[in-house]
Amino acid sequence: MSVYLIVEIEVRNQEMYRQYVEKVPKVIAEFGGRYLSQGGRIRPLSGDWNPERIVIREFPSLEQLQGCFSPPAYQKIAPSEPNQPFPVLL
Numbered sequence: 019m020s021v022y023l024i025v026e027i028e029v030r031n032q033e034m035y036r037q038y039v040e041k042v043p044k045v046i047a048e049f050g051g052r053y054l055s056q057g058g059r060i061r062p063l064s065g066d067w068n069p070e071r072i073v074i075r076e077f078p079s080l081e082q083l084q085g086c087f088s089p090p091a092y093q094k095i096a097p098s099e100p101n102q103p104f105p106v107l108l
Contacts, residue, residue, distance in 0.1 A: 021080045022054070027071040041095040049086035050078045 029035045046052070055074040062068060077083040086092055 019079070021077050021083050023051075023075045023077065023083055025073040025075070026069045027073065029070060038095060042092075045086060045091055045095060046075060048091070049082045051075050051082065051086060 027035075043053070052075065053073065054076050055072070057071055057073070060069050060072055077086065
């Protein structure tokens with residue numbers, strides 16, 4: 019059964035984010051993941067939540083999603099700067 023990962027990202031370091039965006043698709047694909055949506059304008063239907071960037075990814079299974087975001091596969095490319103917040107993963 020497919021599982022979906024919704025990521026809220028706040029970019030504080032453009033260069034670090036650019037490097038991350040160049041590397042992460044390969045890691046996502048290695049675990050069978052694919053992008054359903056990335057970036058674009060966010061228009062909340064209610065409330066005051068206004069994220070800067072949302073990315074939606076699909077994985078074939080929970081095990082593949084978990085494998086993708088566990089060491090060492092993902093951690094070697096994850097943002098490591100103290101001022102760069104880790105993305106909110108749902």
